[in-house]
Amino acid sequence: MSNQNQAAKAAAPRTAITPTRAENFPEWYQEVVKAADMAENSPVRGCMVIKPYGYALWENIQKALDDLIKVEEVQNAYFPLLIPLSFISREAEHVDGFAKECAVVTHHRLEADADGKLVPAPDAKLEEPFVIRPTSETIIGDSMSKWVKSYRDLPLKLNQWCNVMRWEMRTRLFLRTSEFLWQEGHNAFETADQAEADARKMLEVYNDMYVNHMAIPGIMGEKTADERFPGALRTYTIEAMMQDGKALQACTSHNLGQNFAHSCGIKFQGRDGNEHFAHTTSWGLSTRSIGGLIMTHGDDDGLMMPPRLAPQQVIILPIIKGEDTGGVMAFAETLQKQLKAIGVRVQIDKSENRAPDKMWAAIKRGVPIRVEIGEREVAEGKLTHTRRDLGRDSKTTCTEGEFLGSVKGILDAIHTNMFEAAKARMLSRIYTTNTLAEVKAAFTDGRDLGYARMPVELLNDADYQAFKKENSLSSRCLPFEDEGRMVLIGKSY
RNA sequence: CGGGGCGUAGCGCAGUCUGGUAGCGCAACUGCUUUGGGAGCAGUGGGUCGAGGGUUCAAAUCCUUUCGCCCCGACCA
16 A cells, blocks of 8 residues: 555545445435444335344343333233224224325135136135234233222233334334334223323333443433324323434323223222223333434444443454464453353354454444453463554553453443433533524524424414424423423424 | 435446446355354355336336335434
């Protein structure tokens, strides 16, 4: 390489992902998903294939969240994928909300037509079509109506991990797919206060999940009426901000009041001997959170996994020249065993790739800590480790013993650093405004796009509504900390 | 579902306007040299040009129908 080329390379270091975030954020996102080997499009329109590395992340999300949910004394169960059409029809608002995006099962058998092509058999048409669940309020409500007889049966707290389907016009891996994975919790209570407290409580659980596991900051608040779940009294949300300033609804928790109890017949004999309808809640977090994780933490070299959810927290890269005469692999395997013994998820890259290729593969997949072991180091009982979040400047050489003693602390430090960086980024892009003129300025004067925090009264201003439409803004939430006086608005995913 | 763009080797693209033997880069494979921040040389394999129909002696190229993908909007988690 010429000196000139070297100089050019130094001036503009090559990034593992092209385009960069600044050049084209949506394209960057897709490239990261591909480079990290998370998922790909499937032959089925709008549905994705989640690859092993992406699914491993989802499994870790499930484990962490499932534990948090069970602390709240929620029980897991499973309900059918197919929901009778009449069930969906029970709640008027609910129908309006989901009818447009339901996939419908109308036949129960295939047969060959005149041309020998398989078609749904005309005489196998179902009396009543089934809807592939877009969400399960109605079918779980049906079970609840049978299980709840007395106030002594309450509260009843159920959760299921499953797939759901919503026919989407425009899909993007993880962020919006026609089929996605999630958990949906459905709780039933004796009183309105209990249901309200529960909806808020489950939002706190999600916040715990986002802050302490995903390292993603968000603004907790209530949805405005136009953004509410169809059939809910109140919808609570955590709005996270992606690196392009757009909002991502990270999860939702709904107080459904007695709406679904009425339509599903969830009633019980109360302490007063009279019949009452239960008060229900529902709450969900989906594979969409993985999209949020990528767009919160990724950089121009690819994904950055938050350490507590990373499928591999440490990757060991043996650097072997020719034959492994120096015992490099043996040293790596011993280290792996010791790390596993203290509860660290660790993998050795045993591929025959060259050292730089192994390294870049680990960077693109966002493994929090890379450990390089060469022959010289084996002789000295040392190793070199590098943090994904800080990059090559964090390269440190220490003894094996020192590393074993510090690795957990390093993982915690990475988590904290990632969270604080994301939080600082988010807070610096929320503009507090008092007038419509300020709102307009916030979105048009060249500042980094983010959210405007404005007085709720402006929502009804015709001039604001026109501006909102022109700029494809939406109300993200009424932040709890503003006690209903302010609303966050922004563009969203 | 509206507006725009694109479908050619695993990936990224040229070739299309002006019809005439299917190309380039990367990746893959083989060999040798390399190996602690993206290696070098030599060689090899791989494509019914998204699909159907039409025009023509001849179609990746022209006409037509259709499917899919991406971006922006509307809708939504």
